[in-house]
Amino acid sequence: MFIDHQPTSLDVNFRLWRFPVRVHPLFWLSLALIGLPWFDKSLLAGLLWVACGFVSMLWHELGHALAMRRYGSPARIQLIAFGGLAIPSYPSPSPVRRFLIAAAGPAAGFLLLGIVWGSKQLAAWSDAHPYLALVYFMLTMVNLFWTLINLLPVWPLDGGQMLREALVIRRARTPDYTALRVSIIVALGLVALGVIARFFPPDVAARVFEHWPWWLAWAIPGPVMIVFLLMMAYQNYEMMKRLRRPRLYVG
Ligand SMILES: [Zn+2]
Structure with a gap:
């Protein structure tokens, strides 16, 4: 990649x-x-x-x-x-x-x-x-x-590509821009969870994950995945900058 x-x-x-x-x-x-x-x-x-x-x-x-x-x-x-x-x-x-x-x-x-x-x-x-x-x-x-x-909605993972195509199918006005923005938010959110889980004191982590559903435990990234998510977030940010910002008003 x-x-x-x-x-x-x-x-x-x-x-x-x-x-x-x-x-x-x-x-x-x-x-x-x-x-x-x-x-x-x-x-x-x-x-x-x-x-x-x-x-x-x-x-x-x-x-x-x-x-x-x-x-x-x-x-x-x-x-x-x-x-x-x-x-x-x-x-x-x-x-x-x-x-x-x-x-x-x-x-x-x-x-x-x-x-x-x-x-x-x-x-x-x-x-x-x-x-x-x-x-x-x-x-x-x-x-x-x-x-x-x-399946995470982070470009260029399969989930990110599915998100982009779903936005096109739903006739979203700026599918590329939106898919990249969602990718960055999801990637950085997961990085934050991973950092809390790995590097924060156990009692703080326990409080954060108190209501985190057990079946989503796989989404809390380890060190290797944290590095990958950061790289993807950066790459997506660079791609998003190159796209024209969506115009709020048409016409
Ligand atoms: Zn694949």
Whole structure:
């Protein structure tokens, strides 16, 4: 998102369902970085983490790519530092289709979560070996939490793109400007919650989160996510400045 991802000699290139896939070397590095605690446990646990992250991210992008193909455009997939991209050859002119294309990634994530969970209920495969139990844990955590985070209404996450398209569909006067403004407010609000949760005295944090619903606990960001949200807020602020301010009065 924030780094130049030109092709390198260390790229891994292959095709999946006729979609060209390119994996940038920084993708592996960023996954390993997020999974450092697993490497601390054992090399195999770390490698399993990288494998689970790779499969999950590829699956997510495949969701976007299949929706793009469904709506008439070839697509290619790139896995890059801290994320992935599905890039259509011809972006859809229809906001409803663009909304569904953005939603297809998180939908694929929830589908994989259902497959992993359902197959465990049916076959109890995760009981066969401690490392299979670890794979089950990693796949469920990744596909639950990364998918939920992706749905946050913060540009350029999928949720931010869905918000933008929803504003276009609702014929909002300044969809780009409004989507960016909401993104900045949500990102900075979450950063504030994360900072309170991590760095404030426990009694202050307890008072702030007293009425915070338990099912929204995933939205309280950790240190890595705080950095990302700040970067997104800054990037969105720069983009918003470049847009013309909405005029209050027309005519
Ligand atoms: Zn996505």
